[in-house]
Amino acid sequence: MSVAVQLERVxxxxxxxxxxxxxxxxxxxxxGAGQFLALMGPSGSGKTTLLNLIGGLxxxxxxxxxxxxxRVNELSDLQLTRWRKQHVGFIFxxxxxxxxxxxxxxxxxxxxxxxxxxxxxxxxxxxxxxxxGLSDRAKHRPAELxxxxxxxxxxxxxxxxxxxLLVCDEPTGDLDRQTxxxxxxxxxxxxxxxxxxIIMVTHDPVAANFAARRLYVDKGQLLEAAA
Amino acid sequence: xxxxxxxxxxxxSDSTRTAYTLVSIFAAFVLFGMLQGITSxxxxxxxxxxxxxxxxxxxxxxxxGLPLAALGKIxxxxxxxRVTHSSWFGGSxxxxxxxxxxxxxxxxxxxxxxxxxxxxKDQVAAWLKTRDGVVVSRKIAERYHxxxxxxxxxxxxxxxxxSDGTSVWSFQVVGIFDVxxxxxxxxxxxxxxxxxxxxxxxxxxxxxxxxxxxADPAGSAQVADAIDAAFANSSDETLTxxxxxxxxxxxxxxxxxxxxxxxxxxxxxxxxxxxxxxTMMQSVRERVPEFAVLKTIGYSTTMxxxxxxxxxxxxxxxxxxxxxxxxxxxYPILQGATDAPRMPAWVLIGGVLIAMLxxxxxxxxxxxxxxxxNVVDALAGR
Ligand SMILES: Nc1ncnc2c1ncn2[C@@H]1O[C@H](COP(=O)(O)OP(=O)(O)OP(=O)(O)O)[C@@H](O)[C@H]1O
Ligand SMILES: [Mg+2]
Numbered sequence: 001m002s003v004a005v006q007l008e009r010v011x012x013x014x015x016x017x018x019x020x021x022x023x024x025x026x027x028x029x030x031x032g033a034g035q036f037l038a039l040m041g042p043s044g045s046g047k048t049t050l051l052n053l054i055g056g057l058x059x060x061x062x063x064x065x066x067x068x069x070x071r072v073n074e075l076s077d078l079q080l081t082r083w084r085k086q087h088v089g090f091i092f093x094x095x096x097x098x099x100x101x102x103x104x105x106x107x108x109x110x111x112x113x114x115x116x117x118x119x120x121x122x123x124x125x126x127x128x129x130x131x132x133g134l135s136d137r138a139k140h141r142p143a144e145l146x147x148x149x150x151x152x153x154x155x156x157x158x159x160x161x162x163x164x165l166l167v168c169d170e171p172t173g174d175l176d177r178q179t180x181x182x183x184x185x186x187x188x189x190x191x192x193x194x195x196x197x198i199i200m201v202t203h204d205p206v207a208a209n210f211a212a213r214r215l216y217v218d219k220g221q222l223l224e225a226a227a
Numbered sequence: 228x229x230x231x232x233x234x235x236x237x238x239x240s241d242s243t244r245t246a247y248t249l250v251s252i253f254a255a256f257v258l259f260g261m262l263q264g265i266t267s268x269x270x271x272x273x274x275x276x277x278x279x280x281x282x283x284x285x286x287x288x289x290x291x292g293l294p295l296a297a298l299g300k301i302x303x304x305x306x307x308x309r310v311t312h313s314s315w316f317g318g319s320x321x322x323x324x325x326x327x328x329x330x331x332x333x334x335x336x337x338x339x340x341x342x343x344x345x346x347x348k349d350q351v352a353a354w355l356k357t358r359d360g361v362v363v364s365r366k367i368a369e370r371y372h373x374x375x376x377x378x379x380x381x382x383x384x385x386x387x388x389x390s391d392g393t394s395v396w397s398f399q400v401v402g403i404f405d406v407x408x409x410x411x412x413x414x415x416x417x418x419x420x421x422x423x424x425x426x427x428x429x430x431x432x433x434x435x436x437x438x439x440x441x442a443d444p445a446g447s448a449q450v451a452d453a454i455d456a457a458f459a460n461s462s463d464e465t466l467t468x469x470x471x472x473x474x475x476x477x478x479x480x481x482x483x484x485x486x487x488x489x490x491x492x493x494x495x496x497x498x499x500x501x502x503x504x505x506t507m508m509q510s511v512r513e514r515v516p517e518f519a520v521l522k523t524i525g526y527s528t529t530m531x532x533x534x535x536x537x538x539x540x541x542x543x544x545x546x547x548x549x550x551x552x553x554x555x556x557x558y559p560i561l562q563g564a565t566d567a568p569r570m571p572a573w574v575l576i577g578g579v580l581i582a583m584l585x586x587x588x589x590x591x592x593x594x595x596x597x598x599x600x601n602v603v604d605a606l607a608g609r
Binding site for chain 2: 048052055057058077078081082084085086090092096098099100101105109110112113118157161
């Protein structure tokens with residue numbers, strides 16, 4: 001199995017005045033392509049920080065982050081933005097859809113940055129909505145959907161440009177058990193059938209069980225959970 | 228512009244606020260269109276003047292007048308090709324509140340100089356023959372339903388009749404003149420000087436002012452100086468100006484309308500700039516989390532800034548166009564005051580350009596804010 005994500009001696013700290021706040025220290029991590037990985041840990045432990053480093057939203061204070069063969073930490077802001085567009089899909093706890101855009105327009109957003117024509121974009125959007133089971137909601141606004149449906153729209157938006165890597169920050173954190181399970185099953189399908197590498201932050205052990213591999217972040221360190 | 232959905236959504240992200248902004252921009256541009264229309268009509272009138280005409284006034288004012296005998300002296304000044312004269316009649320029809328711009332002129336020489344006045348040959352002949360004949364503009368003839376052959380009473384605020392001492396004159400309409408296309412005249416009624424001078428009670432043998440046509444407009448300053456020099460140290464010293472100077476001097480009396488209008492427009496746009504700039508800024512600030520999501524999924528700062536700029540363009544140009552259209556439609560109401568056929572196109576074009584500048588100026592501070600968006604912090608709600 002090839003390596004999709006590689007972290008070498010990655011550290012992240014913030015300066016608050018003269019004080020240096022260490023969030024992550026000396027993190028080494030290899031994630032194989034096609035893995036489904038859960039990141040767990042107490043609140044404030046740095047899970048989101050780590051996820052942002054892998055997703056190319058943030059740069060480490062030290063160390064190397066390599067994703068899909070690219071040294072992410074060496075890219076400029078603009079290069080990082082372009083890189084994210086091609087390689088990473090993001091799914092957030094609060095869905096983060098554009099409230100004024102319809103469902104299909106939301107899903108289409110990443111495709112607007114490609115050279116695809118209107119017809120092609122429309123057929124991609126239709127396929128993605130079919131995959132998440134929301135074909136009949138294309139013309140709705142996010143506010144007209146339930147939380148679980150909104151998260152499905154977010155998933156459709158994350159996969160529409162066909163990135164190899166999906167990073168999910170507590171994707172079921174705002175959903176009830178049953179709805180959350182539906183989302184997790186969808187993620188598992190994406191992982192198994194489309195081969196997406198998925199890194200998911202979660203507080204919920206049940207959710208973490210959907211992942212093949214579980215890691216704990218605590219006091220700036222990374223611990224592998226027993227399989 | 229394939230991002231139109233994002234732009235449109237941005238425009239209406241807060242529809243109440245957008246509505247207020249649209250209304251204020253709309254109102255400002257209605258005002259701009261109307262006021263600018265008026266000034267440009269005035270300026271147009273000034274620009275349309277004949278630079279080949281010199282006005283010879285008495286240095287002591289039009290009321291003093293100049294002797295008829297001055298005519299030959301002006302004619303002999305090198306560079307002068309033709310001379311005619313006119314005198315202010317100060318007339319009103321029926322009611323002092325219906326003033327008529329009436330001048331007493333020498334028909335033949337006046338029509339020669341004022342070639343923009345179009346009068347059929349037979350009417351010219353009739354005017355030359357009829358001592359108390361007058362020619363009137365088409366506009367005034369239509370306003371008062373005057374026809375050729377009508378006899379009309381005009382009250383003069385200045386001149387009384389030798390015959391009975393009253394100031395009600397009676398004239399016969401012998402012609403109706405048109406004005407050459409794209410030219411204008413203030414004159415509404417022209418009467419024959421010979422009759423006027425013979426019938427009036429005082430100041431006989433004088434005229435209000437002379438109009439000298441010159442061969443070369445470029446040399447108008449020298450010819451004007453030469454005319455004034457010819458009358459220097461006489462009892463009838465002159466002040467000679469070209470038509471543009473005279474028109475400008477007349478407009479000055481309107482209380483520097485131009486200046487006032489520009490100040491008003493400037494103040495309105497300045498307020499508008501602050502208002503829309505602030506609204507835009509507020510709108511962008513509120514949507515920082517949305518922009519952070521766009522950045523996350525690969526929209527560059529430049530792209531997002533362009534989208535925000537387009538939002539500003541849609542709002543500013545949309546509202547401004549409606550405002551200008553409205554001004555254009557209602558402008559004819561002001562026509563009576565400005566005598567311009569329709570709003571000049573450049574006012575509309577200039578208005579749209581100003582709206583574009585307004586959009587750019589209001590979007591710039593917002594794009595600066597966008598540049599500082601930290602995606603990680605914005606996503607975490609910090
Ligand atoms: N810009 C920043 N400046 C200072 N401290 C920061 C900044 N960003 C994050 N932190 C700190 O880093 C720590 C880790 O934050 P992070 O969001 O990664 O935690 P988390 O594990 O995702 O927590 P949660 O489970 O609550 O989401 C927190 O203590 C937070 O206060
Ligand atoms: Mg977190």
